[in-house]
Amino acid sequence: MISKNKIKLLRSLKIKKYRSNHMRAILEGKRLIEESINNKTNIEGVWFIEDTINLKSNNNLLNKIKKMNIPYDIITKDDFLTISDTKNSQGIIAEVNIEKYKSNALKDIDGSVIVLNKISDPGNLGTIFRTSAWYGIQSIILTSNSIDPFNLKCLRSGVGAHFYFKNIIVADNKEIIKHLENENYEIYCADLQGKDITKISAKEKWALILGSEAHGFDEEFKQFNKITITKASGTESLNVAVACGIILNQLLNK
Amino acid sequence: MISKNKIKLLRSLKIKKYRSNHMRAILEGKRLIEESINNKTNIEGVWFIEDTINLKSNNNLLNKIKKMNIPYDIITKDDFLTISDTKNSQGIIAEVNIEKYKSNALKDIDGSVIVLNKISDPGNLGTIFRTSAWYGIQSIILTSNSIDPFNLKCLRSGVGAHFYFKNIIVADNKEIIKHLENENYEIYCADLQGKDITKISAKEKWALILGSEAHGFDEEFKQFNKITITKASGTESLNVAVACGIILNQLLNK
DSSP: OOOHHHHHHHHHTTSHHHHHHHTEEEEESHHHHHHHHHTTOOEEEEEEOTTTOOTTSOOHHHHHHHHTTOOEEEOOHHHHHHHSOHHHHTTEEEEEEOTTTEEOOGGGOOSSEEEEOSOOOHHHHHHHHHHHHHTTOOEEEEETTSOOTTSHHHHHHHTTGGGTSSEEEEEOHHHHHHHHHHTTOEEEEEEEEEEEGGGOOOOSSEEEEEOBTTTBOOGGGTTSEEEEOOOSSSOOOOOHHHHHHHHHHHHHTO | OOOHHHHHHHHHTTSHHHHHHHTEEEEESHHHHHHHHHTTOOEEEEEEOTTTOOTTSOOHHHHHHHHTTOOEEEOOHHHHHHHSOHHHHTTEEEEEEOTTTEEOOGGGOOSSEEEEESOOOHHHHHHHHHHHHHTTOOEEEEETTSOOTTSHHHHHHHTTGGGTSSEEEEEOHHHHHHHHHHTTOEEEEEEEEEEEGGGOOOOSSEEEEEEBTTTBOOGGGTTSEEEEOOOSSSOOOOOHHHHHHHHHHHHHTO
């Protein structure tokens, strides 16, 4: 049995303001919830409709939920439909505590970092997270004009990567630059024109800045070393998440 | 002035069957149309509403349309709305002839190729096309159980890459394998377990097979060399289009 207040809270988490107020977000769908649990996410509760998981069968996801002592409950389809985005939820949602990940303390960043400057497409942002987690990046910095990484679409395309990181930090351009310079980071901006990434020998600690596909970088970042993925053809564009993967593979396999 | 029959035809192109019957597809939005023209796409006509392009101003896109002698016309907002997906069309659509790209003649493939096995996400498929075009790949092969690459979402995420290729071929698994073997292609399957891509010295002519994120490869492809992008972390997954970019960068920069 789910309370009316809980339903109201979960519904409100579709909106950024309430995610920030409550420091909670919603996960939808089996794969996202399972991958998030694998990354030891702080899940407050899981709700599903009866068709989704047969409580009597030996279900992988349910076993993980039990093992992690996560509270779970079966709810009616009607209640479920009021909370969820029915298309992608597959009859199961979770409430996740995001306090640990939402920080603005640049001093907490660990090792080489990805800096995302006004990325506005949630699918791209989530895919960048997923790619960065694959390569073991521990900290992500977002400039304050980027979208909220805890929106539903971004969480979905991140497939649990959000919860792999030590921190996801939102900060102003100037603060970010000041910190990276003070800490002797080598700063690279991925751009269409710059030094070929295959010719770069990265220092131990670097920051890779990725801008928006549509709008590029903010002025403050244009002073830094530009690096580029040399193209073989006349086509003009590469998806920003694909570019992120190619550059990470280069910087980390030298 | 647009005829009722033309409106009916354009509307029908949202459906795969009619795209195949008429060998036409719809392009929506300024950037997609402009990038497609840059790739010398065979565009039959362009329609836009008056707010979209001011005919009297010096407009880049309009200049390109005129230079390529593409027929264009202003239509009413009401007519426009019956044809287009209003969210992404930005008040402009084009009809494109896809005859040249839809083929099943494997003998026409040129150089190293990407083989896509039952990819079902149109956004991923379009991004793979965009990435392959960046790296100068000339031919794409899709197994017959893949989605139609000329659907709206796939065209949108391809950002004109579709029209860069010499050919996009749809064929059955067995025919594909027979052809690649006869032509002495080195065949690689991207998988979670396999030889590290940084350790591979690719032959001159290779085929890279990418499977669906959710369902992997069809049985017929499992006999081939598996290659993998070595991960640095405990996370389990990489987006298939990102994987495509990383592998292409490795195979082509040796």
